[in-house]
Amino acid sequence: MSDHFLHGFLNPASIAIYGANNTFGTTMGTMLLLRIINSNFRGKIFPIHLKLDIVLGYKAYKKIADVPEIPDLVVIVLPPKVVPQVFKECGEKGVKRIVLISGGFRELIGDRTNTLTDEIIEIANSYGIRFTGPNCLGLYNSWIYPEGDGKFNTMMWREQLKRSKFSIASQSGTLASQLWLDPEYPDFNAGKSISLGNEANIDLVDFLEYFKDDDETKVVGLYIEEIKRGKKFIQLAKEITPKKPIITIYGGGSEAGNRAIKSHTGSIGANMKIFDAMIKETGIIKTDNVEEFLDISSILLTPSFPYPKGKRIGIITHSGGPGALIANNAERNGLTVPEFSDALQAKFKSMLPHTASWRNPIDITFDMNIFNLYINFPKILMKSGEIDIIIIYGAMGFGSLAASEQQNSRISQYLEMRTDMEDRMQEMDTFLIPPTIKASHKYSVPVIYINPQSYADEWSKKIREHGGIVFQFWDRPVNTLTKICDYANYRRRFE
Amino acid sequence: MSDHFLHGFLNPASIAIYGANNTFGTTMGTMLLLRIINSNFRGKIFPIHLKLDIVLGYKAYKKIADVPEIPDLVVIVLPPKVVPQVFKECGEKGVKRIVLISGGFRELIGDRTNTLTDEIIEIANSYGIRFTGPNCLGLYNSWIYPEGDGKFNTMMWREQLKRSKFSIASQSGTLASQLWLDPEYPDFNAGKSISLGNEANIDLVDFLEYFKDDDETKVVGLYIEEIKRGKKFIQLAKEITPKKPIITIYGGGSEAGNRAIKSHTGSIGANMKIFDAMIKETGIIKTDNVEEFLDISSILLTPSFPYPKGKRIGIITHSGGPGALIANNAERNGLTVPEFSDALQAKFKSMLPHTASWRNPIDITFDMNIFNLYINFPKILMKSGEIDIIIIYGAMGFGSLAASEQQNSRISQYLEMRTDMEDRMQEMDTFLIPPTIKASHKYSVPVIYINPQSYADEWSKKIREHGGIVFQFWDRPVNTLTKICDYANYRRRFE
Numbered sequence: 001m002s003d004h005f006l007h008g009f010l011n012p013a014s015i016a017i018y019g020a021n022n023t024f025g026t027t028m029g030t031m032l033l034l035r036i037i038n039s040n041f042r043g044k045i046f047p048i049h050l051k052l053d054i055v056l057g058y059k060a061y062k063k064i065a066d067v068p069e070i071p072d073l074v075v076i077v078l079p080p081k082v083v084p085q086v087f088k089e090c091g092e093k094g095v096k097r098i099v100l101i102s103g104g105f106r107e108l109i110g111d112r113t114n115t116l117t118d119e120i121i122e123i124a125n126s127y128g129i130r131f132t133g134p135n136c137l138g139l140y141n142s143w144i145y146p147e148g149d150g151k152f153n154t155m156m157w158r159e160q161l162k163r164s165k166f167s168i169a170s171q172s173g174t175l176a177s178q179l180w181l182d183p184e185y186p187d188f189n190a191g192k193s194i195s196l197g198n199e200a201n202i203d204l205v206d207f208l209e210y211f212k213d214d215d216e217t218k219v220v221g222l223y224i225e226e227i228k229r230g231k232k233f234i235q236l237a238k239e240i241t242p243k244k245p246i247i248t249i250y251g252g253g254s255e256a257g258n259r260a261i262k263s264h265t266g267s268i269g270a271n272m273k274i275f276d277a278m279i280k281e282t283g284i285i286k287t288d289n290v291e292e293f294l295d296i297s298s299i300l301l302t303p304s305f306p307y308p309k310g311k312r313i314g315i316i317t318h319s320g321g322p323g324a325l326i327a328n329n330a331e332r333n334g335l336t337v338p339e340f341s342d343a344l345q346a347k348f349k350s351m352l353p354h355t356a357s358w359r360n361p362i363d364i365t366f367d368m369n370i371f372n373l374y375i376n377f378p379k380i381l382m383k384s385g386e387i388d389i390i391i392i393y394g395a396m397g398f399g400s401l402a403a404s405e406q407q408n409s410r411i412s413q414y415l416e417m418r419t420d421m422e423d424r425m426q427e428m429d430t431f432l433i434p435p436t437i438k439a440s441h442k443y444s445v446p447v448i449y450i451n452p453q454s455y456a457d458e459w460s461k462k463i464r465e466h467g468g469i470v471f472q473f474w475d476r477p478v479n480t481l482t483k484i485c486d487y488a489n490y491r492r493r494f495e
Numbered sequence: 496m497s498d499h500f501l502h503g504f505l506n507p508a509s510i511a512i513y514g515a516n517n518t519f520g521t522t523m524g525t526m527l528l529l530r531i532i533n534s535n536f537r538g539k540i541f542p543i544h545l546k547l548d549i550v551l552g553y554k555a556y557k558k559i560a561d562v563p564e565i566p567d568l569v570v571i572v573l574p575p576k577v578v579p580q581v582f583k584e585c586g587e588k589g590v591k592r593i594v595l596i597s598g599g600f601r602e603l604i605g606d607r608t609n610t611l612t613d614e615i616i617e618i619a620n621s622y623g624i625r626f627t628g629p630n631c632l633g634l635y636n637s638w639i640y641p642e643g644d645g646k647f648n649t650m651m652w653r654e655q656l657k658r659s660k661f662s663i664a665s666q667s668g669t670l671a672s673q674l675w676l677d678p679e680y681p682d683f684n685a686g687k688s689i690s691l692g693n694e695a696n697i698d699l700v701d702f703l704e705y706f707k708d709d710d711e712t713k714v715v716g717l718y719i720e721e722i723k724r725g726k727k728f729i730q731l732a733k734e735i736t737p738k739k740p741i742i743t744i745y746g747g748g749s750e751a752g753n754r755a756i757k758s759h760t761g762s763i764g765a766n767m768k769i770f771d772a773m774i775k776e777t778g779i780i781k782t783d784n785v786e787e788f789l790d791i792s793s794i795l796l797t798p799s800f801p802y803p804k805g806k807r808i809g810i811i812t813h814s815g816g817p818g819a820l821i822a823n824n825a826e827r828n829g830l831t832v833p834e835f836s837d838a839l840q841a842k843f844k845s846m847l848p849h850t851a852s853w854r855n856p857i858d859i860t861f862d863m864n865i866f867n868l869y870i871n872f873p874k875i876l877m878k879s880g881e882i883d884i885i886i887i888y889g890a891m892g893f894g895s896l897a898a899s900e901q902q903n904s905r906i907s908q909y910l911e912m913r914t915d916m917e918d919r920m921q922e923m924d925t926f927l928i929p930p931t932i933k934a935s936h937k938y939s940v941p942v943i944y945i946n947p948q949s950y951a952d953e954w955s956k957k958i959r960e961h962g963g964i965v966f967q968f969w970d971r972p973v974n975t976l977t978k979i980c981d982y983a984n985y986r987r988r989f990e
Binding site: 103104135170171172173174175178179181182183184185223225249250251252253254255256257259260261288289290291292315319320321322323324325327328329330331332336337338339353354355357359360361363365393394396452453454456457472473474475476479 | 598599630665666667668669670673674676677678679680718720744745746747748749750751752754755756783784785786787810814815816817818819820822823824825826827831832833834848849850852854855856858860888889891947948949951952967968969970971974
């Protein structure tokens with residue numbers, strides 16, 4: 001990857017930063033430098049400040065010319081009017097990469113002139129400078145030091161964010177950074193994220209080109225308001241989607257949405273029909289909801305996820321209500337929940353109490369044979385060839401529930417415990433989950449576990465540690481499956 | 496309420512229970528009694544057990560005849576075949592209320608005879624016994640001791656579940672109990688919940704009748720697979736919905752859904768068109784998704800929630816992406832995001848930097864004037880009469896983010912803190928939230944805050960403590976608003 005011009009943006013060995021000082025909470029530049037430092041960036045940092053000698057512990061320089069080397073990257077968080085001058089000084093210094101955070105370059109409402117943007121574009125071109133922004137939040141790269149700790153991060157608040165192979169390029173800073181604030185959201189994390197801002201110089205298409213051959217990118221996420229280079233975008237997307245899914249969420253479409261994004265006339269993004277046709281042609285997965293954007297990414301990023309071969313859902317549940325509701329949502333979304341063959345029904349019937357159901361959904365009711373729920377039934381379904389995806393309702397952390405029940409119990413003195421029980425609770429995940437995940441791979445039948453406890457519940461975490469997919473309720477995974485199946489189908493054409 | 500026959504079911508002073516013992520994790524009856532005890536039930540408990548003298552610290556009795564009084568309620572968790580005999584013994588004792596947990600009474604697949612159910616119905620009738628179930632999880636009543644701690648609870652695992660005025664009657668045990676397992680879900684809690692099971696004696700309509708005049712019920716939630724008494728259901732629903740919303744989630748509809756619930760032929764529930772027509776006629780709010788069921792309830796239960804007068808959404812955001820996406824989802828769902836009048840635009844323009852937008856959405860961009868975002872702009876919108884609902888994106892807990900940033904910072908020695916800042920952080924909620932909530936009431940314009948941090952985030956909790964509505968992402972509240980507005984409109988007819 002090192003030969004692509006964006007590599008240097010995401011992997012700088014040294015940075016200079018304009019706009020940071022020593023007072024917490026006063027300027028965006030200070031917050032941004034704090035995040036760079038707190039993310040364990042290992043490179044050199046050169047704060048540029050007219051008055052201060054030290055900024056956050058680093059020797060500060062009055063001007064970029066004083067910095068003892070040419071920094072790999074310059075980050076600018078200054079009022080827009082001084083930016084052209086700073087660009088010139090950077091150009092004179094020999095700087096080639098700038099992240100221009102500053103806002104205030106957009107067209108004013110009712111005023112189409114935008115000379116400041118033209119001015120900095122011209123300066124950049126004359127010095128051979130490439131830059132992201134203006135009006136952006138910068139960059140996030142958790143892969144800068146592949147062997148260990150440390151990130152290059154100007155914008156993600158969550159320090160504990162784990163590394164993933166999800167790479168995001170976004171025309172909204174929020175979609176590039178604020179979606180990941182919840183530490184308990186399904187172990188879903190970002191690998192690289194770019195806040196593109198106004199795209200005065202570097203655009204979405206540049207990053208698509210970069211992600212295409214990037215080994216650290218398995219899934220691409222895009223937030224799009226407009227596409228400046230439509231033909232190139234389509235060409236690149238067509239090259240990427242047979243190998244890596246691209247998930248996109250589009251900010252335009254409605255009258256108010258278009259007003260909100262103030263799309264430039266004539267851009268592909270401005271016309272919903274053209275946008276949708278392009279999405280279909282390129283195999284891009286499109287969603288209108290940010291949670292669906294996260295959910296689809298989350299599913300596709302799960303290491304164990306095999307692309308399903310069709311749209312037939314098999315449901316295993318210990319409760320009739322969720323079974324019925326999963327079936328309804330699946331059919332409503334264009335999936336099928338086929339009644340099992342007579343032979344398969346007979347097989348399940350022989351393994352279940354007579355009060356259960358075995359036609360699809362399989363409702364095991366009160367008969368909590370945990371091995372059937374977690375291992376035997378999923379494997380039988382996979383081997384049958386009658387279904388393509390399995391949803392298991394009721395993958396609950398009985399252990400943690402039991403523990404809380406005992407702890408709270410004011411009558412524990414009277415309560416006998418089966419002495420082996422706690423140990424078995426502790427290791428239960430190791431014999432319930434991996435065999436099913438392994439079979440899921442073998443038969444290419446994804447399994448989705450539903451645990452109504454929170455994402456942060458210990459049992460949910462254990463299932464995910466074994467590579468399983470867990471959701472709290474069934475609506476979201478079921479509602480996204482059609483899109484995932486459609487993409488799986490598109491992808492299959494190229495195999 | 497004490498004159499309704501169901502009052503005694505939810506407020507027993509004494510219970511007898513069949514099927515509990517002293518060994519943890521072996522029988523459902525034991526788990527159920529543990530929950531009753533751990534929920535601080537203050538009444539008398541009489542375990543019935545053929546061999547044990549003590550069950551979980553309570554003196555056990557060999558048979559119900561030996562119990563020194565007639566228990567208010569009997570809970571039975573025994574194999575179905577012994578249930579008729581137990582019913583008879585209870586009848587002889589003078590018991591009038593039974594919760595029949597046991598499964599195994601349903602029609603077998605392909606076998607329509609169901610003599611066991613007929614048998615217990617007949618016995619119950621001959622003794623004047625009323626009973627819930629069979630095949631249910633029992634009851635939950637957090638209002639049994641209105642003045643203090645303690646619940647009557649046979650089925651909710653979450654002991655910390657707070658009391659609310661949401662009353663649920665469900666033909667699925669899961670929908671009656673397992674939706675509330677996540678302690679961090681928006682401070683959304685249940686007040687009363689009934690797992691109806693097979694409805695051999697007491698049905699959904701009985702509970703609807705009970706909820707109608709129940710002061711502890713503000714919102715009713717129903718999970719429906721079939722309605723046994725359609726006419727009475729419609730009549731009651733029509734009486735309730737002008738005063739209290741009823742939210743329903745329906746288990747039938749699709750081929751597989753119907754197969755899953757094995758609806759009885761001819762029941763209203765078996766035909767989706769009839770069901771939908773009935774929903775429309777009665778003003779019931781219907782949803783197909785369990786998260787939407789929770790979200791709508793959560794919004795309607797918020798003490799500060801005023802019913803909106805129309806469907807015009809005003810959006811205030813500090814980020815363009817969410818503003819555009821909220822607008823798109825709103826319009827897609829039949830709401831409007833009207834462009835503000837010239838006068839209103841001029842007003843906002845005068846209060847915003849020139850880089851902002853003020854046409855709707857209002858995008859304050861980098862200008863984080865927190866008073867505008869939280870108080871001034873919402874109030875101006877309310878007074879304008881131009882919008883009916885306000886959504887604020889970016890209600891983030893800056894305090895907790897800042898705290899974590901400082902804590903992590905290895906350069907805190909270099910960082911000056913504005914000494915007044917932490918104190919201001921601590922009290923910020925008290926001056927940012929209440930004025931807006933108060934105005935929201937006055938103008939009958941609901942406000943929905945979006946905080947991309949988790950529900951459990953301190954700032955989200957503070958907003959909710961002040962009576963505000965908080966969601967992590969915008970999709971879910973925006974997607975539900977049409978249903979809420981339609982209900983508000985229905986309700987207005989009766990004012």
